[in-house]
Amino acid sequence: MRVDLHNHTPLCNHATGSPREFIKEAINQNIDIFGFSDHAPMEFDKKYRMSFSQMKEYEEKIKSLKEEFKDKIDIRVGYEVDFLPGFIDKRVIKAKVDYLIGSVHFIKKWGFDNPEFIGEWKNKDIDKIYEEYFEAVKNMAKSGLFQIVGHLDLIKVFNFKPKKDIRLLAKEAIKEIKRANMVVELNSAGFRKPVNEPYPSKELLQLCYEEQIEITFGSDAHKIGDIGYKYSDIISIAKEIGYKNCVSFINKDRVLHNF
Secondary structure (H helix, E strand, O other), X not given: OXXXXXXOOHHHOOOOOOHHHHHHHHHHOOOOEEEEXXXXXXXXXXXXXXXXXXXXXXXXXXXXXXXXXXXXXXXXXXXXXXXXXXOOOHXXXXXXXXXXXXXXXXXXXXXXXXXXXXXXXXHOOHHHHHHHHHHHHHHHHHHOOOOEEOOOOHXXXXXXXXOOOXXXXXXXXXXXXXXXXXXXXXXXXXXXXXXXXXXXXXXXHHHHHHOOOOEEEEOOEOOHHHOOOOXXXXXXHHHHHOOOEEEEEEOOEEEEEEO
């Protein structure tokens, strides 16, 4: 079973290709379950996400395509939600969708993974930033609002690495993810970034496996060519660690699949 739950639409203002085109490519890639999880609206960083007024349009469009393509592929709908205290909106959290991906893209309103703000890295203590990042991930898990952890170690995107052992930096966050009964996605987008490896790294995926945290898969596609990108590589990594199953969600209920 090929599962890919993390994909975007042009409503986020930084993706190209229609949802219909994405679905057709997913079918070409022999993906069985394909999920859209576009960037949820919030009253911050508005130019990189849909507006609250577009939520209905988004959900209805994907659900319509789900019905249209039901004989060829299983379509799911969700949101990728930024965990940014003070900006998490009940309209998103209570949306009638299949799942919510909780992601940390901001540290104190600094968009650390945005090339627009990469210059700020030179003024930072990298170990300190990693500590703050994983503290945010821990708090995101504690919130109990989300089903999936988005790109667990996104902080490494530009290949700025800490001096401290990443396993120690992430350990408490991973334990909190387990306590929250969340799923970690194995996300291939890191292969398209300067770090050139998936999220999470093998070291952190190993910790997740030891904690018996279940996984899912995501291309994090923002264009047609991203769909299914390096899928065989992330499957191989998961199997190498010891995983045999992945999960998807229907109405926020977990479904187990072999891969």
